[in-house]
Amino acid sequence: MNSQEVRIFETKERILANNDKAAALVRERMDDKKCLFINLMSSPGAGKTTTIVKTLEELGKVRPGVRTGVMEADVDSDVDARTVAGAGAEAIQLHTGGSCHMDADMTWRGLTQMKPEGLDLIILENVGNLVCPAEFDVGADFRVMILSVPEGDDKPLKYPLMFTVSDVLLVNKTDTASIFDFDFDALERRVHALNPDMKIFPVCAKSGEGFAPWIAWLAEKLDKKCGK
Amino acid sequence: MNSQEVRIFETKERILANNDKAAALVRERMDDKKCLFINLMSSPGAGKTTTIVKTLEELGKVRPGVRTGVMEADVDSDVDARTVAGAGAEAIQLHTGGSCHMDADMTWRGLTQMKPEGLDLIILENVGNLVCPAEFDVGADFRVMILSVPEGDDKPLKYPLMFTVSDVLLVNKTDTASIFDFDFDALERRVHALNPDMKIFPVCAKSGEGFAPWIAWLAEKLDKKCGK
Numbered sequence: 001m002n003s004q005e006v007r008i009f010e011t012k013e014r015i016l017a018n019n020d021k022a023a024a025l026v027r028e029r030m031d032d033k034k035c036l037f038i039n040l041m042s043s044p045g046a047g048k049t050t051t052i053v054k055t056l057e058e059l060g061k062v063r064p065g066v067r068t069g070v071m072e073a074d075v076d077s078d079v080d081a082r083t084v085a086g087a088g089a090e091a092i093q094l095h096t097g098g099s100c101h102m103d104a105d106m107t108w109r110g111l112t113q114m115k116p117e118g119l120d121l122i123i124l125e126n127v128g129n130l131v132c133p134a135e136f137d138v139g140a141d142f143r144v145m146i147l148s149v150p151e152g153d154d155k156p157l158k159y160p161l162m163f164t165v166s167d168v169l170l171v172n173k174t175d176t177a178s179i180f181d182f183d184f185d186a187l188e189r190r191v192h193a194l195n196p197d198m199k200i201f202p203v204c205a206k207s208g209e210g211f212a213p214w215i216a217w218l219a220e221k222l223d224k225k226c227g228k
Numbered sequence: 229m230n231s232q233e234v235r236i237f238e239t240k241e242r243i244l245a246n247n248d249k250a251a252a253l254v255r256e257r258m259d260d261k262k263c264l265f266i267n268l269m270s271s272p273g274a275g276k277t278t279t280i281v282k283t284l285e286e287l288g289k290v291r292p293g294v295r296t297g298v299m300e301a302d303v304d305s306d307v308d309a310r311t312v313a314g315a316g317a318e319a320i321q322l323h324t325g326g327s328c329h330m331d332a333d334m335t336w337r338g339l340t341q342m343k344p345e346g347l348d349l350i351i352l353e354n355v356g357n358l359v360c361p362a363e364f365d366v367g368a369d370f371r372v373m374i375l376s377v378p379e380g381d382d383k384p385l386k387y388p389l390m391f392t393v394s395d396v397l398l399v400n401k402t403d404t405a406s407i408f409d410f411d412f413d414a415l416e417r418r419v420h421a422l423n424p425d426m427k428i429f430p431v432c433a434k435s436g437e438g439f440a441p442w443i444a445w446l447a448e449k450l451d452k453k454c455g456k
Contacts, residue, residue: 011239044271044358044387045379074386100328100359128386129359130272131328150378150401151273158302158356159272161326173378179404
C-alpha cells in the first residue's frame with residue numbers, strides 16, 4: 001500500500017469502529033423499548049418495497065394489531081415511502097444524501113423520529129446495494145437480505161460479506177425461476193458454505209407465495225422481543 | 229453536520245478530487261495508446277458478463293481482428309474472468325479487496341497489466357453497484373450502464389447519479405418485459421429528464437436481440453479512437 005492507501009484504509013477502519021459503537025448503543029436502546037428492529041438489504045430492484053408491503057399484510061393476519069413502522073432509506077427520492085404509506089404502514093423517508101449505505105447514527109436519528117416506544121416492529125429498507133450496507137451495522141436485531149431470482153444463483157460467490165453477515169435470506173421472484181435457470185440447490189450450497197446458520201425462505205412478494213414460514217419466523221422473533 | 233460528519237465529508241471530497249486527477253491522467257495515457265476504454269456498470273446480476281461476451285462476439289463480426297481485453301473487477305472472486313476468458317477474450321481479474329467500486333489508481337494498475345498499447349478496446353466490468361461506481365471516474369472514454377428489466381423502470385428515480393454520468397444505457401433482459409410490466413416509455417422519459425443525451429439500447433444479451441445498434445455505436449467509437 002502507498003501512503004494515500006494507508007490513510008484511506010485507516011480512515012475507513014476508524015469509521016467502522018465508531019459505527020460499531022453507535023450500533024451497540026442503538027441495540028441497547030431498542031431493547032429497552034421492546035421494539036423489534038430489522039435491517040432489510042438487497043440489490044436495486046430485488047423487491048424490498050413489495051416484500052415489506054406483503055410482509056406487513058401477512059403479519060397483520062397472524063398478529064392483528066401489531067404496530068409497525070418502516071424507514072425508507074434512499075439516495076434521493078420519496079418513491080418507496082409513498083408506496084409503503086399507501087399500504088397503511090407508518091413510514092418515513094431517510095435521504096442518505098448520496099451515501100451508499102445507512103450507518104448507525106443516521107439510523108438512530110430515523111428511529112427517534114419514528115418513536116419506537118409506541119411500535120412493536122420497525123423495518124429499515126436500506127439503500128439498494130450488496131456491498132457497503134453489509135459493512136455497516138445499524139444496530140438491528142436481525143439482518144434480512146433479499147436475493148431476487150433474476151440476479152442469479154452465483155451471487156454468494158461475488159458478494160460473500162452480505163451473505164455472511166445476514167441472518168435470513170429471502171429468495172424473491174420465485175415465479176421466474178424457470179425463465180432464469182435458477183438453481184436453488186446450488187444457491188443453498190453456496191450460502192451455507194459461507195453462513196451455515198442462515199435461514200433461507202423462497203418467496204414471491206407479488207403473490208405472497210411461500211410467505212408462511214417467513215412470517216412464522218418473524219412472528220416468533222416479535223413475540224420474544226415484545227414479550228407478548 | 230456534527231464535527232465527525234464534517235470530517236468524513238471533507239475526507240470524501242479530498243478522495244474524489246484526487247481520483248479526478250488520476251482519472252484525467254489515465255485518459256491522457258489511453259489517448260496516447262489509441263485504445264478505447266469503456267467503464268461498464270450495473271447492479272449485481274443485471275448481466276454485465278453475459279453482455280460483454282455477446283458484445284465481443286458481435287463486434288468481431290463487424291470488426292474482424294479487433295484486439296480486445298476485459299478487466300473484471302470483483303470484491304472477491306474469479307467467476308467472471310474465467311467466463312470471459314472461456315469466450316476467447318484476454319481477461320484479468322482485479323480484486324477490490326472489499327471496496328465497493330474501482331477508482332482510477334486501481335484501474336491504471338489493471339490497465340498497465342493488460343498492456344493497452346497492444347489492444348484496440350478494453351472493457352472494465354466494474355463492481356455490481358449503482359451507487360459508488362457512479363462517483364468514481366476511472367478515466368474511461370465512455371461510461372456504459374446496464375439496467376435489467378427485472379430491476380424495474382423506476383430506477384432512474386432512485387439512483388439518479390448513475391443515469392446522469394453514463395453515456396449509454398443498455399436495457400437488458402428485454403425478453404422478460406411482459407412478465408415484469410416494464411414500461412419502456414416511462415423509463416426513457418425518466419432517463420432523458422436526468423440526461424437528455426443518453427443513448428438507450430434495449431437488448432437481450434442471452435440471445436443477442438437488439439445488439440446491432442449498440443455494436444454500431446461501439447464500432448464507430450472504436451474507429452474514431454484507433455484511427456482505423
